Amino acid sequence: xxxxxxxxxxxxxxxxxxxxxxxxxxxxxxxxxxxxxxxxxxxxxxxxxxxxxxxxxxxxxxxxxxxxxxxxxxxxxxxxxxxxxxxxxxxxxxxxxxxxxxxxxxxxxxxxxxxxxxxxxxxxxxxxxxxxxxxxxxxxxxxxxxxxxxxxxxxxxxxxxxxxxxxxxxxxxxxxxxxxxxxxxxxxxxxxxxxxxxxxxxxxxxxxxxxxxxxxxxxxxxxxxxxxxxxxxxxxxxxxxxxxxxxxxxxxxxxxxxxxxxxxxxxxxxxxxxxxxxxxxxxxxxxxxxxxxx
Amino acid sequence: xxxxxxxxxxxxxxxxxxxxxxxxxxxxxxxxxxxxxxxxxxxxxxxxxxxxxxxxxxxxxxxxxxxxxxxxxxxxxxxxxxxxxxxxxxxxxxxxxxxxxxxxxxxxxxxxxxxxxxxxxxxxxxxxxxxxxxxxxxxxxxxxxxxxxxxxxxxxxxxxxxxxxxxxxxxxxxxxxxxxxxxxxxxxxxxxxxxxxxxxxxxxxxxxxxxxxxxxxxxxxxxxxxxxxxxxxxxxxxxxxxxxxxxxxxxxxxxxxxxxxxxxxxxxxxxxxxxxxxxxxxxxxxxxxxxxxxxxxxxxxxxxxxxxxxxxxxxxxxxxxxxxxxxxxxxxxxxxxxxxxxxxxxxxxxxxxxxxxxxxxxxxxxxxxxxxxxxxxxxxxxxxxxxxxxxxxxxxxxxxxxxxxxxxxxxxxxxxxxxxxxxxxxxxxxxxxxxxxxxxxxxxxxxxxxxxxxxxxxxxxxxxxxxxxxxxxxxxx
Numbered sequence: 001x002x003x004x005x006x007x008x009x010x011x012x013x014x015x016x017x018x019x020x021x022x023x024x025x026x027x028x029x030x031x032x033x034x035x036x037x038x039x040x041x042x043x044x045x046x047x048x049x050x051x052x053x054x055x056x057x058x059x060x061x062x063x064x065x066x067x068x069x070x071x072x073x074x075x076x077x078x079x080x081x082x083x084x085x086x087x088x089x090x091x092x093x094x095x096x097x098x099x100x101x102x103x104x105x106x107x108x109x110x111x112x113x114x115x116x117x118x119x120x121x122x123x124x125x126x127x128x129x130x131x132x133x134x135x136x137x138x139x140x141x142x143x144x145x146x147x148x149x150x151x152x153x154x155x156x157x158x159x160x161x162x163x164x165x166x167x168x169x170x171x172x173x174x175x176x177x178x179x180x181x182x183x184x185x186x187x188x189x190x191x192x193x194x195x196x197x198x199x200x201x202x203x204x205x206x207x208x209x210x211x212x213x214x215x216x217x218x219x220x221x222x223x224x225x226x227x228x229x230x231x232x233x234x235x236x237x238x239x240x241x242x243x244x245x246x247x248x249x250x251x252x253x254x255x256x257x258x259x260x261x262x263x264x265x266x267x268x269x270x271x272x273x274x275x276x277x278x279x280x281x282x283x284x285x286x287x288x289x290x291x292x293x294x
Numbered sequence: 295x296x297x298x299x300x301x302x303x304x305x306x307x308x309x310x311x312x313x314x315x316x317x318x319x320x321x322x323x324x325x326x327x328x329x330x331x332x333x334x335x336x337x338x339x340x341x342x343x344x345x346x347x348x349x350x351x352x353x354x355x356x357x358x359x360x361x362x363x364x365x366x367x368x369x370x371x372x373x374x375x376x377x378x379x380x381x382x383x384x385x386x387x388x389x390x391x392x393x394x395x396x397x398x399x400x401x402x403x404x405x406x407x408x409x410x411x412x413x414x415x416x417x418x419x420x421x422x423x424x425x426x427x428x429x430x431x432x433x434x435x436x437x438x439x440x441x442x443x444x445x446x447x448x449x450x451x452x453x454x455x456x457x458x459x460x461x462x463x464x465x466x467x468x469x470x471x472x473x474x475x476x477x478x479x480x481x482x483x484x485x486x487x488x489x490x491x492x493x494x495x496x497x498x499x500x501x502x503x504x505x506x507x508x509x510x511x512x513x514x515x516x517x518x519x520x521x522x523x524x525x526x527x528x529x530x531x532x533x534x535x536x537x538x539x540x541x542x543x544x545x546x547x548x549x550x551x552x553x554x555x556x557x558x559x560x561x562x563x564x565x566x567x568x569x570x571x572x573x574x575x576x577x578x579x580x581x582x583x584x585x586x587x588x589x590x591x592x593x594x595x596x597x598x599x600x601x602x603x604x605x606x607x608x609x610x611x612x613x614x615x616x617x618x619x620x621x622x623x624x625x626x627x628x629x630x631x632x633x634x635x636x637x638x639x640x641x642x643x644x645x646x647x648x649x650x651x652x653x654x655x656x657x658x659x660x661x662x663x664x665x666x667x668x669x670x671x672x673x674x675x676x677x678x679x680x681x682x683x684x685x686x687x688x689x690x691x692x693x694x695x696x697x698x699x700x701x702x703x704x705x706x707x708x709x710x711x712x713x714x715x716x717x718x719x720x721x722x723x724x725x726x727x728x729x730x731x732x733x734x735x736x737x738x739x740x741x742x743x744x745x746x747x748x749x750x751x752x753x754x755x756x757x758x759x760x761x762x763x764x765x766x767x768x769x770x771x
Binding site: 159 | 759
């Protein structure tokens, strides 16, 4: 039995060493990766100056064309991430502040995402490689139930979020396989949709006060960033468009742009514009809120 | 409580310590500790079904005594049938009642009548198919005077409810397990070490191979009508490795866990995908169930005695029952039927025991032929798995039709944001490891065992699927 217990102790030590080595390897790979996602790009950049930054979900990622702003003399980047919620947008803004970004205007999509105070597990996982190296991320997630395991058990975070930051993603990062997320200054255009759009149903959506949005407002106020919170287009077939009226009851400062583009030819799906729609919409927003510098 | 859960990782060391350090000196204490641990293990799913397990145990125990004490054959037969009927009755109600009721209603409907069957809202008690068969084998062995009835209720209860095999087998025989429970177990370092290696390898099969394959196979089977031929072929292959990794991984963990308590369980898998024909496959796949059906159904039916027609009938009965044992769905029956059809030519040509010897591969024509036989058998098995995995028989037929008719073989990008062939390299590495170690229980033992162990641990941590947790497939049976 003594021999077996010694065998088990050795086995546990081996497991610990294996986990530590894997953790070191994965973290080292992610720390040098800056072209796989907007989050690794953000983590590995510093001292950037932007006139305009966009934050939000796919309804930002696919809707705002930075080129239009850039041509008008505004240095702009689209940091919208598909599936991101306001919880992740708030952390991204905090990271921008931590990385010493200078931002004049922040355009934030606030529409369907204030239906919930929940987070996106898929996007949260992309922050996890930097949990030990970024004080901002550590503090932001300090109230997670599994925070101690994520921080102190070697390799736990990579196992817990294996679908997004597991071996597959680590391997692609190690060989510097690029994605297209950083092309077009962060804008990802969608293709044309079907002739007849499938209506989005917002009948179960209720706008609520949102913790992420409140955090973003506070960060902007503290760092002198001009916050522009706005809604983005939904197709006319959408069920319960009254939802947008309710948004303004909860947050009156939110600007209404959900009708800025309405023709079905501009939509890829009911909730997402195609490339032409995105250009039209960006122009409408720009003309309403900005003036060309040059 | 699953074998790949944190709960089990805490439970097992506690039971191990209690077993060897508190109960180690007497067989009675060892058995008490194991039975309490087993009942706790089972109650973690649903404590209410513990009563069913205890009742089934009690029924078999009493019936066995009655059979043994009966003075006339008719009395023996009566007790046998009482026990078999009640056991199968429970299995029938919990597992098959709704299926038969709704199938009957559909049949009546097809004749233009209407029937509204009363469907029961029942949860299938986990492991019921396994412990029912456990008990039945014991009773039948008593009836045929192969063994003596067990007098000690605790020992018998442990035989039925021993936690490593309780929920998904292997289906043990009283002749094999009960004698081990009748003696005080002495700790053996070598056996315990083998157990750990088997547990680790079982986890590799489950969380690395089965669960990774499941992600792809699920996406392909759920959207088969929009997939091309290549993806559909991969879907069948991935499911073949999913179910193999899942079930044989479970069996490895069960056997390894049992070895920690000094108890050997029956081997359930013997590298079935390296079989040269379907008969060999069935001698190597889910061995404890195949041999159960052979001993308690096929042989009593007459087995391979009598004329060919008689043998064919028996073979079809075995495969259909085996398919139906897996679940109340016509897809399982079709799966059984297809395997019977695969078996038929071998039976008619007296070739069903042709490939019982060991073999090696070299650079010669025989090896090419062997390799071709292995690939053919695997392909046939994959086609049969399509029926096993599909929701309906129609889905399975459409899947196969599309696989052969689409004629597009480019790698597709799936909804799960992965390419269809991304997993192939991992599956290939797994096959090579299994091939090189096919004469052993697991590949870790032997030379460089510490290096191999650390590689397995690294594979579990780095390649395992943890965020998309999947239960063991055979728990539902």
